[in-house]
Amino acid sequence: MIANQPAALVKDHGGALARAEVRFGRPAAGWIDLSTGINPWPYSIPALSPAAWTRLPDYDALDALLDAAAGAYGVTDRAAIVAAPGSQALIQTVPRLRRPGTVAILGFTYAEHARCWAMAGHEVMVAADLDEAARADCVVVTNPNNPDGRQIAPALLLDLADRLVQRRGLLVVDEAFADVTPAISVAAAAGREGLCVLRSFGKFYGLAGLRLGFALGPSSLVQRIEAELGPWAVAGPALEIGRKALLDRNWAAAMRARLATAAAALDRMLTDRSLEPAGGTDLFRLVRSDQAPALYDRLGRRGILVRAFTEKANWLRFGLPPDGAAIDRLSLALANTE
C-alpha cells in the first residue's frame, strides 16, 4: 500500500488539552490526560548549574551526556551515538541524508515516519509485515510499536539490517518505548552498517518537554546527523538532566517495575469494564472496540482525554493513570453509560 501522507504538519499527537477543552469544555475536577504514552512519574529535576541556562551548551557536557546514554543503552562504540532535541528531530533528519528511494514503514505506527520520509522525497509505502517491507531500500520499524505494542525479535531486525546493507539500504528502528522492554532492543548492535536506532529520553523519564533523544548508528551516519543538526542542538538543561537520569540505573530499574505494576492494574480495570487490552507497552494500552468513538466522547465529557486514531476508528490508546483517584475516575466513567 502506498502511503498518501500529507506533508503538512499533523498536530494530532495526543496531549492537546486546550483543543479538548474547546470540544468538551473545562472539567470541574480537572483533566486526566491519558492521551500520551509519557511516564506520569517523571525523573526529579535536579538543581542545575547557572551555566546550563546562561552559557551555550558545552561540548564537554555533551560528551558526558553521550557517555551516560551509551552506558544506559548498552552501546559499546562511543562513536556510534549522537544526541538531538528529541527523537522527532532525528525522524526528520535521517530521511534527508539519504538519496530518494523506496521506504517501507511497518504499519500501523507513529505517523511522523511516513510524513518525514515523504517530505524528503522518498517513495513511502506502509508494509504489513517484515517480508513485505524488506523489498524497499529503507525500512522503518517501531519496536515496541506505538500504538499496538507489537514486538519484533532483535534477531529478525539484525538479519534484515544485514540484508538491506547489501544493497546500501538502511533499517531504522524507533525504540522510543523500548526502555520498558530492554530485551528487544538492538541498541547494543549500534555501529554496524545498515542499522540506525532511535531512542527517546522523554517518554520513559517522563520529561517529554525537555526535548532529548539519541540516534545510534555507524559513525559515518552519526557524523552526518551531527553535521545536519549543527552546534548546540541539545540545550544546556537537557545535557545536565539527561546525564544524571541516564546514569541513575536504580531509578530506571525501580521505574520499570512500577510501570509494569501500573499497566497490569490498568489492564485489570479495563478488562472489568469489558475492554480487554489488545496490546500496548507498560507505558500505554490499546483497546479495540466498536464503541471507541462513543467511549472517547463519554470520557472527554468527564474530563478524561484518551488517544483516538482517525485511521483506526475502533482503536483507543490509554496512557497510565497517575494515581488511584485517576484510575477510579476512569473506571467510573467507563461504567457509567448515560
Ligand SMILES: Cc1ncc(COP(=O)(O)O)c(C=O)c1O
Ligand atoms: C514511536 C514514537 N517515536 C518517536 C516519538 C518522538 O518522541 P520525542 O521526540 O519526544 O523523543 C514519538 C512521540 O510520540 C513516538 O510515539
